[in-house]
Amino acid sequence: MHRRLASLLCAAALSPCIAAQLTPTPVVEDVPFITTPDHVTVAMLELAGVGPKDHVIDLGSGDGRIVITAAKRFGASGLGVEIVPELVAQSRNHARRAGVEARTRFEVQDLFATDLAPATVVTMYLLPEVNLALRPRLLALAPGTRIVSHDWDLGDWAPDRTLTLPVPQKTIGLEKTSRLHLWTVPARVNGLWCGAGGTALRIEQRYQVLQATLDEGKERRSTSGRIDGTTLRMLGTAGMAWAATADGEVLRTAPTTGKPAGPTWRRSGGAACG
Numbered sequence: 001m002h003r004r005l006a007s008l009l010c011a012a013a014l015s016p017c018i019a020a021q022l023t024p025t026p027v028v029e030d031v032p033f034i035t036t037p038d039h040v041t042v043a044m045l046e047l048a049g050v051g052p053k054d055h056v057i058d059l060g061s062g063d064g065r066i067v068i069t070a071a072k073r074f075g076a077s078g079l080g081v082e083i084v085p086e087l088v089a090q091s092r093n094h095a096r097r098a099g100v101e102a103r104t105r106f107e108v109q110d111l112f113a114t115d116l117a118p119a120t121v122v123t124m125y126l127l128p129e130v131n132l133a134l135r136p137r138l139l140a141l142a143p144g145t146r147i148v149s150h151d152w153d154l155g156d157w158a159p160d161r162t163l164t165l166p167v168p169q170k171t172i173g174l175e176k177t178s179r180l181h182l183w184t185v186p187a188r189v190n191g192l193w194c195g196a197g198g199t200a201l202r203i204e205q206r207y208q209v210l211q212a213t214l215d216e217g218k219e220r221r222s223t224s225g226r227i228d229g230t231t232l233r234m235l236g237t238a239g240m241a242w243a244a245t246a247d248g249e250v251l252r253t254a255p256t257t258g259k260p261a262g263p264t265w266r267r268s269g270g271a272a273c274g
């Protein structure tokens with residue numbers, strides 16, 4: 001059992017743990033230190049499409065290898081947060097030796113207290129229950145932010161892609177492989193959108209999966225699709241696919257071949273359009 005869970009259980013059980021609770025304890029790690037092998041580190045960053053415009057935050061950054069590789073090989077900037085001070089000191093040394101000190105930062109910090117908003121890419125090699133505890137914060141990040149997790153998924157938020165890599169030297173588990181999962185944070189488009197002339201588009205969203213019903217008064221059509229960051233791709237009835245970009249309060253239907261851009265939809269504040 002990891003120690004944060006143990007202390008929560010301790011808090012629930014009260015008396016047997018009182019002595020332990022009265023003893024001041026340092027902040028402890030929720031996940032043990034195990035490094036991501038170099039070829040897996042590169043594959044994680046490639047899977048996220050990391051480039052010079054990216055800012056990578058590695059949650060529980062260990063010896064700093066993911067952030068340092070993101071900077072050195074892919075030209076990104078990065079932040080590593082790590083609860084063990086010795087590992088942070090080691091990471092800073094490694095970054096200096098790799099010549100990426102100016103583009104990288106390592107902090108002794110609890111990953112649960114870290115501001116994730118500056119990230120365009122979040123990387124993690126944690127544990128299933130830690131991933132699940134982080135999930136609401138990951139889902140609330142800016143649409144288009146990529147998340148890559150080594151080995152563990154995010155429960156029923158299915159990844160957009162999963163890769164399996166051979167890792168013959170793996171010291172944990174029976175399978176000598178690593179699984180890498182990629183998610184792109186979807187824009188939040190759930191709800192009612194209103195178009196010209198009182199037309200209504202109702203979208204039901206579950207992570208990246210969408211169901212939409214278009215109500216044009218005398219005609220009602222339903223369709224399903226997906227959202228990739230801010231881009232919706234819907235399968236229209238009779239093969240008439242449509243795509244749109246979600247920009248906060250506005251959905252813009254993209255032009256399709258030979259046709260100008262379609263309608264623009266505005267998020268409704270009420271229960272009906274028109």
Ligand SMILES: C[S@@+](CC[C@H](N)C(=O)[O-])C[C@H]1O[C@@H](n2cnc3c(N)ncnc32)[C@H](O)[C@@H]1O
Nearest residue numbers: 029030031033034035036060062083110111125
């Ligand atoms: C499995 S290691 C991964 C290290 C590195 N990201 C990698 O992939 O090589 C997990 C790291 O998370 C750190 N860690 C655990 N709980 C943490 C917490 N609450 N806040 C910050 N770091 C934590 C551990 O000390 C450990 O170094």
